[in-house]
Amino acid sequence: VHVADRLVEAVRAAGSVACVGLDPRPGLVPPVLRDEALAVYGDTAVGVAAAFVRYNAGIIDAVAGRCACVKLQSACYEAYGAAGWQAMEDTVAIARDAEVVVIVDAKRGDMGASTTHYRQAFFGGAPGLRETTPVMPGAGADWLTASPYQGSDTILELLGEPGDHGVFVLASTSNPSSDEVQGAVLDRVATLVERWGRDRLGGAGFSDVGAVVGANRAEDARRLRQAMPTTFFLVPGYGTQGADPLDALAGARPDGSGVVVNNSRQLLGAWQAGDPAQWQAAVADALTAMNEALPVA
């Protein structure tokens, strides 16, 4: 099944546009999981990684079937080196077992052979020492975020067969300084994204080349939707980053499709306002509130 069709179907089946941001930090891990990991591993990178996987597993259990997808911020894992990377891969595997669509938000961008290696890292296929078999599995992501800064070389090489996996290209990000460079090239990037995805459409009319458009960039989102009618939008910056629900959906098609909205802190940190022992219920309730605020058309 085309990767964009799977995302469209996940939104429909869950009745949710929510993308659950699995961006763990030690301060967000509930005390019970933190103490378990400390007891077994001490205060080490392996201990942090173990706590992250346990926390993510509980979150995935609480949200599977009620969200569109999950998104792992790669930086949170890389901060803990090899152990952190393993925690990222383990989390992806848990999500896939739960049949949840997985985005890895690693914002990669490079050229030539390096891009091939990034494709292998996140989608699999790196050669072994014999260069034939075995082929390494990679992190197992469905979608990867990527930077368009180095142009077509980067994006086309990340893509495999149409629909096998997808790339969300940074278009208009939600951070305060995003306009400094992106502002001058937004139309150019939109043209490129549309061109890259043109012959790669799934049955629902979306390609495997998506775009990242911040929830606080509603004006850009409406303009980009005109320029990129077949592009799925990944919308960060909702929740604690403060965007309005209507703004978060500004890039949707007239029928409401084509958008998933990421929320990390508001979901992962929800337990901090109540009983820490009930952290899974807190995540589930926060997702329910988000789904009510952002109804699927």
Add this chain to the structure above:
Amino acid sequence: VHVADRLVEAVRAAGSVACVGLDPRPGLVPPVLRDEALAVYGDTAVGVAAAFVRYNAGIIDAVAGRCACVKLQSACYEAYGAAGWQAMEDTVAIARDAEVVVIVDAKRGDMGASTTHYRQAFFGGAPGLRETTPVMPGAGADWLTASPYQGSDTILELLGEPGDHGVFVLASTSNPSSDEVQGAVLDRVATLVERWGRDRLGGAGFSDVGAVVGANRAEDARRLRQAMPTTFFLVPGYGTQGADPLDALAGARPDGSGVVVNNSRQLLGAWQAGDPAQWQAAVADALTAMNEALPVA
């Protein structure tokens, strides 16, 4: 010592502007090391990682003191997951023990807390589960490559105290499609890079905010040098990517300083033209030839 001063001193002491690209792939590993790793680990990611570390250690041994620095292409390691990441960290540690300046070419770019996590991943300082101690060491890089696409948020947060470590910002990359997006923002990026580094100069007159300028972009390099007089240039695309030695040095200051030139394939693959058992000597000879082609002024 300011990170830019250490790089200037490394160029002077070695009499070399060469940046040795540690970009291993299974096909570049000499047969003796490949067979050793296969015997111990089989054809697994751990085996590939072990072979990469052995190969890198031999290369570092052959080039230490005769090159300006080494550069690890992060993608080559990430393709092998957690084992690959560990190989990257182990390689950085070996280079540091040999007192070689280390650039990690990971082209990271993100915003806010995510950028903090990337800083921690490559320069250290991630918190443990107790959020106070211990602090994680990170990969131990001296310099990291980064994308300016999300603007000041990204770069300023990657930097710590002036001179502790440095960032090479992608300005004009060497790939065929680099002009598609970068072409429209090159002057803007140059202005930003100069501004970011302005108050962060070392004693030799270079800041800890460098720029990546492809060897095949000599015209850009000359223009950027005017706009960025205190910026160190990292120059990829020399060697098998086909740039002329004079072009590779086009961004140097009038006194010849301010540039390191990366070469990976021509050095790492040098053994393939001769006796594979003499692979270390082949790397050393290829570096000698590069140093002769690119004399330090």
